[in-house]
Amino acid sequence: MSDKLIIGGHEFTSRFILGSGKYDPELIRAAVEHAGAQIITLALRRVNSFSGNILEHIPEGVTLLPNTSGARNAEEAVKIAKLAREAGCGEFIKIEVIHDSKYLLPDNYETAKACEMLAKEGFIPMPYMYPDLNAARDMVNAGAAAIMPLAAPIGSNQGLATKSFIRILIEEIDLPIIVDAGIGKPSQACEAMEMGAAAIMANTAIATAGNIVEMAEAFRHAIIAGRTAYLAGTGRVLDRASASSPLTGFLQE
């Protein structure tokens, strides 16, 4: 089957991306071996540690997606992206621009600016954003390789709180839409994939599970199930019962 996820010209067969944040080697192993992750996000500010222990735990063949967490504006995001490239993390960059310490909501305006600056510098920008169609279009025009809308406040495990808006992005944006932040359960990942999301990014949901390995497996199955359903074309689901006599029955010609 040739259903591939293509980001910035690179092909992936897996549609699960391990988010950054609650790192530990066990989680990375579970994500790769049991959830089939081929892309792993990591915060440069963590890689930046002298001990370098995170990079040691990244299995071979896995694509690194460094993020710019810690950036409060576009300029800072660019600086961090460059540091990541120097550290050997490659061209992919997940743009995170946040200047709200309470809810950690991304700043779409600064993110779009960072997208443009980074695309010009030869990066493959993947912006983490609040699902707003206008902002997403700006990011596409600025050279984004994928759009990563948040499903719910980060770490909240609330599921698809922004579902209606993500659906609009899926309809209107021609790039992969990768649902990021907020996915708390496999069923929610499945739902997003069924809607047409290109991939799912998760971290907390697996990191805080009772059994990390089993939860990683569950996510893999859920994502595959959702994707398969999307490709199969979901059946007709009626909102309400059909009227017994048709409203257009009066037409004669």
Next chain:
Amino acid sequence: MDHKEEMEMNEEIGIREVEENQARSDHMKYLPDMEILSDSDIQEKVIRAMEDYDYTRYTASDVKRALEKEYLSPDDFGALLSPAAEPFLEQMARRATKETQKHFGNSVLLFTPLYISNYCENYCIYCGFNCKNKIRRAKLDEDGIRREMEAIAKTGMEEVLILTGESKKMSDVKYIGRACEIAHEYFKNVGVEVYPMNTDEYAYIHKCGADYVTVFQETYDSERYEQLHLAGHKRVFPYRLNAQERAVRGGMRGVAFAALLGLSDFRKDAFAVGNHAYLIQRKYPHAEISFSCPRLRPIINNDKINPKDVHEKQLLQVMCAYRIFMPFAGITISTRERAEFRDHVIGMCATKISAGVSTGIGSHVEGDEGEGDSQFEISDGRSLAEVIEAIKGRGLQPVLNDYVFI
């Protein structure tokens, strides 16, 4: 000596001296070189809310309601700090653990404080560094700072907090800035805990490589503050209170808040600390907020049972209340606490723990006795390697750095 004993003794001396010398300066009046944030109403709001905070009016149902809310208001925070919340400490600990996990995962940050000078021009009657105390004074020169930092960095530490006694004469802004520049060569993350500065001075220190500023207000009770801080720059209550706002305006990424619990009514002080941080974060949403939780230990075997005493139980209540009220804020657990207490609160409410601590001057270099005396006695003298093992032993992940200077 016990801190409180020390304090009571010092207090007596202090009062005697005050009687001898009636003319204490107005502690609410800024000195000429102190910047006034005339456009800020944060101090006024913090003090008014603290004065209005009556913790006796809260009931069990207020506490339960607060614990059920997703986002807590300052009033809910007040309920969690009240005596009515004491029977709910277990529930608070559970909620706090959940919040800590949600926002910080398993991570526990590590740092070490480095005292580079213990000269002090303040007379704070509870503090070992105060200018009337006959202790060995010392100040590290550039080489000394470098040697100490090298020794700390060798242990694997990546974050350092630079401390001085509060003497702008003996440790001027330039000296502290130079220490930050040197620290920047050895560490990934540099913070300062020094005397409060003006906005432009914070901007300078930031340029030298520091991004985090800690200032303990000690107590938000201005009358009590006046009795405890008898002389020196530190005596000026409002200048200290507005330090965090000036630091943020000076470009610092994060600011830390604390009261020395036990100096005054700890519930009111903790309420003021939380509210202060809350108001700063609302006004400067990008500012990273953190709390420290130092306390004066109650005297054990004391016949008098003082409801204002801060035992471990009350300390934990305050820490959990901070966590539940501001789940995204960092909380640092002091080395003044014993190892077992520290090991249990990481992952529950604390997110940062010090290791390899020495509060003397020049005492990190091996074989070096140190040139200057300590500020206070620590209760947890474990090395970095030992603390790392303890963190892992609790199923948590030690993190040496989670920051990039840009």
